[in-house]
Amino acid sequence: MSNSKLYKGSLSTIILKLLAEKDKMYGYEITQKVKEITNGELKITEGALYPALHKLEADGFLQVEVKKVDNRLRKYYKLTEAGMKEKVHKINELEQFIENIQGIINPKFSI
Template sequence: MNTSELLKGTLTTIILKLLADNGKMYGYEITQKVKELSGDKILVKEGSLYPALHKLLSDGLVEVETVNIGKRVRKYYYLTPQGQVRKQAQFKELQEFLQTMQHMLFPSLNPQMP
């Protein structure tokens, strides 16, 4: 499945959802959770994930906690209160967009659009 273009527009929403559901998560953990939840159909690469996380951080939607694990340093990301609010707005926006696309692309499967 070639999802790279579709993923670009939804990666922020996916990250916000995962952090809301799981609390603190580190990057690799996020990529593996997306892979698991999508049945191996969506693979998030580091080149997409970390710029998205850094943008969320700079926008004040996530915070980061650095934890030393042996000789390794792991960065855990978690939602801020502002991130919680944004998650709800992103969900609503995505849901409306998907409904519109469904009505537009598959009109025979839908009742009259309001």
Template sequence: MSTNPLLKGTLQTIILKLLEDNTEMYGYEITQKVKEMTEGDILLTEGALYPALHKLEADGFLETFTQVVDNRVRKYYRLTEQGGKEVTNKITEAEAFINQLQTILSLKPAVK
């Protein structure tokens, strides 16, 4: 992952949102989508991505299935119903935190 330590706390949110937007993805595809969307500013490593995917799966937010593509087995991830609800929770939490952070750093006035 990028050297920015702020990303560690947002990795699950990023994964869940990508899967909400793309229905199903495999690990490498997730890394490439993040790289593309951030113009290379955020680079997810396998060492960061796969433990996060496994945790989300263990928590019941993701389900997996395999598919053979070009004679290779790919493991795909998609949201469960519970995972779909968790996306909304994570996005709401992230937005609230970003607003609080902007207020603290005086990047914008507090809106009430």
């Protein structure tokens, strides 16, 4: 998709959903998983990803675990209990938004 601006408002939801499916992930792994799931249509940049991760962490939805991998420190992100609750809230919110947009794009006519 050439206009990734449509995804921008959903980035936190995407992150929360991916982390709920996998116990913990590091930043690059998140970008690659999104790219894989969307067949390359959505490419999340570091400039978008890391501020979103830091905000989710500051809001108490993520905890960070630093591990040494191949002589480098790698930050793994994991959902907190509050993060699991926020994931449910965000997904419900996004589903409602999609339903509303569908109603605008393909209105059902009543006779």
